[in-house]
Amino acid sequence: MEVLHYFGAALGLGLIVIGAGLGIGRFAAAAAESIARQPSAADKITGAINLPLFLLEGVAILAEVFVLLIVLMK
Amino acid sequence: MKSGVAAVEIVEKSGEFNATELIIGHVSNTSVDHPIIHLPHFFGVDLSVTKHVLMLWIVAVSVFGIITFFTRRYLRQDEPIPTGFMNAVEAVVTYIRDSIVLPNVGKKFVSTWTPLVLTFFFFILTSNAIGLIPMFDFLGVLDRFVLHTSSHSLVNQILHGGTTATANYNVTAALAVITFLAIIIAGTKAHGFFQHWKNLAPSGLAWPLYIILIPIEIMGMLVKPFALTMRLAANMTGGHIAILAILSFVFIFESLFESAAAGMAVGFFVSVPLAVGISALEIIVVLVQAYVFTLLTAVFIGMAINVHH
Numbered sequence: 495m496e497v498l499h500y501f502g503a504a505l506g507l508g509l510i511v512i513g514a515g516l517g518i519g520r521f522a523a524a525a526a527e528s529i530a531r532q533p534s535a536a537d538k539i540t541g542a543i544n545l546p547l548f549l550l551e552g553v554a555i556l557a558e559v560f561v562l563l564i565v566l567m568k
Numbered sequence: 569m570k571s572g573v574a575a576v577e578i579v580e581k582s583g584e585f586n587a588t589e590l591i592i593g594h595v596s597n598t599s600v601d602h603p604i605i606h607l608p609h610f611f612g613v614d615l616s617v618t619k620h621v622l623m624l625w626i627v628a629v630s631v632f633g634i635i636t637f638f639t640r641r642y643l644r645q646d647e648p649i650p651t652g653f654m655n656a657v658e659a660v661v662t663y664i665r666d667s668i669v670l671p672n673v674g675k676k677f678v679s680t681w682t683p684l685v686l687t688f689f690f691f692i693l694t695s696n697a698i699g700l701i702p703m704f705d706f707l708g709v710l711d712r713f714v715l716h717t718s719s720h721s722l723v724n725q726i727l728h729g730g731t732t733a734t735a736n737y738n739v740t741a742a743l744a745v746i747t748f749l750a751i752i753i754a755g756t757k758a759h760g761f762f763q764h765w766k767n768l769a770p771s772g773l774a775w776p777l778y779i780i781l782i783p784i785e786i787m788g789m790l791v792k793p794f795a796l797t798m799r800l801a802a803n804m805t806g807g808h809i810a811i812l813a814i815l816s817f818v819f820i821f822e823s824l825f826e827s828a829a830a831g832m833a834v835g836f837f838v839s840v841p842l843a844v845g846i847s848a849l850e851i852i853v854v855l856v857q858a859y860v861f862t863l864l865t866a867v868f869i870g871m872a873i874n875v876h877h
Contacts (some may be wrong), residue, residue: 548863552795552799555800556799
């Protein structure tokens, strides 16, 4: 039972990677598609995609910090 | 990274390699009981210089000195054409003004908020980037082989520096508090004090909705700076932890097989190539995180000025 928190942290880390990877993948796919459809609007699309991308990254980082806290604080 | 010096010290001290101790020791701040420079208490606050404070001072002095020197020299010129380093500064300044602040804050308040956002950008970029430069490790090698100072001398104390100041949550929290106050001041300047607080929730809804909406909006107001704090600090810490963990493989394998050859082989074929790759990724992260902090500050200030409800 002593190592159970390591188990939880590892599981959580995997879930974070799945979630963040899916999110960023969908962002990149949507951006590539819309730029292919309308190359002249590439700057605007990049600008619009930047902010939610960073918010998503912030959530993933926050989750990783808490996973680290689980390991360190027990 | 100063993993080499620190690892040697730890192995010399305890005779055994402990990866967790090494990583935590590198990433966390110096203990307040053994600061680099002792300073007296001031109104109950310990002002002693720890390694993050040292890095903070180095960053503040270098940014202030370099930017002021080149800007003054540029202003003294007869013709307004920037040369050399000023070219780079001007490119960054115009980029931030025209594509970060202007679209978010709007034409009316650009010149009010560009200085703040620019200060954020230069400070965060420099302090992120300085953490990647192993300047104190060079001093450490010099000290070990040439100078031979005692373990309590100033040179030996400074060797514990060389970390990223923005990897400390207290530093980023202070930056985020400035953003938080800037949001309130921006809203107050644009709409007046009471109208700014009224703007937090949209008007003209049925009254039961406000019971849910007002707490959510207040929470959102506080979560914004909290997320800024965590994002910057965790990103800067994460890279260091990853690099140190990968470099620790050398010592872990060395003690696992009890032969230096195993450690060197792992270091040569796995650790060093991976660490180089992650260091390259870190260069991108350094730039992106400085950009993100300034962008989000501009966006939040813009949200307080141009209310969309």
